[in-house]
Amino acid sequence: MxxxxxxxxxxxxxxxxxxxxxxxxxxxxxxxxxxxxxxxxxxxxxxxxxxxxxxxxxxxxxxxxxxxxxxxxxxxxxxxxxxxxxxxxxxxxxxxxxxxxxxxxxxxxxxxxxxxxxxxxxxxxxxxxxxxxxxxxxxxxxxxxxxxxxxxxxxxxxxxxxxxxxxxxxxxxxxxxxxxxxxxxxxxxxxxxxxYVKLTKKRIIIYSIVFTLTIFISMLNINVLSHLGVLSSLFSGSAQDKIDSVAGSGNAYQGGTNLLHLAEFLVLDIFLILGFDRIKLDKNKEIMIKLFLCILPFYSLFVNEGILVRMPFYLLLSYGMVIEYLVENKSxxxxxxxxxxxxxxxxxxxxxxxxxxxxxxxxxxxxxxxxxxxxxx
Incomplete structure (x- = not known):
């Protein structure tokens, strides 16, 4: 260490x-x-x-x-x-x-x-x-x-x-x-x-509330991705196993995401909402904030989908971007x-x-x- x-x-x-x-x-x-x-x-x-x-x-x-x-x-x-x-x-x-x-x-x-x-x-x-x-x-x-x-x-x-x-x-x-x-x-x-999505404070609030509440859908073990099973036949190998797992017809991937990740995300999300009006948005900031917000469903709606545990890795470095944007105008x-x-x-x-x-x-x-x-x- x-x-x-x-x-x-x-x-x-x-x-x-x-x-x-x-x-x-x-x-x-x-x-x-x-x-x-x-x-x-x-x-x-x-x-x-x-x-x-x-x-x-x-x-x-x-x-x-x-x-x-x-x-x-x-x-x-x-x-x-x-x-x-x-x-x-x-x-x-x-x-x-x-x-x-x-x-x-x-x-x-x-x-x-x-x-x-x-x-x-x-x-x-x-x-x-x-x-x-x-x-x-x-x-x-x-x-x-x-x-x-x-x-x-x-x-x-x-x-x-x-x-x-x-x-x-x-x-x-x-x-x-x-x-x-x-x-x-x-x-x-x-x-x-x-x-094509316009980024506003109001939309971030609504989005955050809606997807945070979807944690209850996950707790009820309701699979909202079951329709993806039709795509399984289009692929082979591990891809087919992964799609079957997401669609609920396979058990190759077990586990889920720790809810502490959701809590951590929401803390930064709240700071983003509170400080959004002070961020001078441009194309760089908009896309990074949007990528950050895309992490939320993986920690709420899909929290029990073991196959999706690693998807946030593509987006996690946006945490640093959001923090920077929030303090950009500070002393x-x-x-x-x-x-x-x-x-x-x-x-x-x-x-x-x-x-x-x-x-x-x-x-x-x-x-x-x-x-x-x-x-x-």
């Missing part, structure tokens, strides 16, 4: 220091340092992240090099979506380039963190705040545990600018590419419709106080996750570098 704590302390220090820097480009530029450190920590971890890491290792080992991959034949037999063909292709490509599984892990990590910076730096005036929030919301829970989704989230972050600009074709292409790696990404295509002193409070909350959240995941197995960080292992085959 000490290495996570040191990096978090460093990121928090940069956040507070950057608040004193007047120019946005310099504030965002220094965030590259903690992002680089996080990419190395994540990328060089040694079999950390639960049992899934062994599945990823096995997939890499059994995937042939490109000469033997036969991409078109694989697509014909398994389909383009639902068989993780994009993820398998990446495994094959990286193996062909001479890397082993540890090299693959490092490349995936670097890719994700590059996407975080490239995708979000234009939407924020202080990337350091996003780093601090990310260490709570995605650093361990996403990048350590879910390698496939990690890649897909990175691609989605790159697509947000096209969502903002109304470039449907470019947005859709990136989402479809991501969905060949993590199928659930395909359900982000309807987010394009957000650009430096107030910002320092608020950012300090946010940092404490994020650290406690990160600590809670580390201590509870698989009985605290991730408390002790292990890197393949300490074992003298190479990233090449």
């Amino acid at each position: 000490w290495i996570y704590s040191l990096v978090f302390l460093f990121a928090t220090t940069l956040l507070l220091f950057s608040t004193l820097i007047p120019k946005k480009q310099y504030r965002n530029l220094i965030a590259i340092v903690p992002i680089g450190i996080l990419s190395i920590i994540t990328g060089t971890r040694y079999y950390m992240g639960g049992y899934d890491i062994y599945n990823y290792d096995n997939t890499f080992n059994i995937t042939p090099v490109l000469n033997d991959f036969h991409l078109l034949d694989t697509i014909k037999s398994s389909g383009l979506f639902g068989s993780e063909i994009g993820y398998k292709f990446l495994n094959s490509l990286i193996k062909t380039l001479g890397f082993n599984f540890f090299g693959f892990t490092l490349i995936v990590s670097v890719f994700f963190y590059v996407c975080v910076y490239a995708g979000l730096s234009n939407f924020t005036n202080n990337m350091n705040l996003i780093v601090v929030v990310m260490m709570y919301k995605a650093f361990l829970g996403l990048t350590f545990v879910y390698m496939r989704q990690c890649i897909a989230v990175g691609i989605f972050l790159l697509s947000i600018k096209y969502l903002r600009e109304g470039k449907f074709l470019k947005y859709c292409i990136l989402i479809l590419i991501a969905s060949t790696i993590h199928f659930a990404t395909i359900f982000l295509i309807p987010l394009y419709l957000l650009r 430096v002193g107030i910002k320092l106080i608020i950012y300090s409070a946010v940092s404490v909350i994020c650290f406690l959240g990160m600590y809670k996750y580390v201590s509870q995941f698989d009985g605290g197995i991730m408390m002790t960080y292990r890197s393949f570098l300490q074992y003298g292992l190479s990233i090449f085959r």
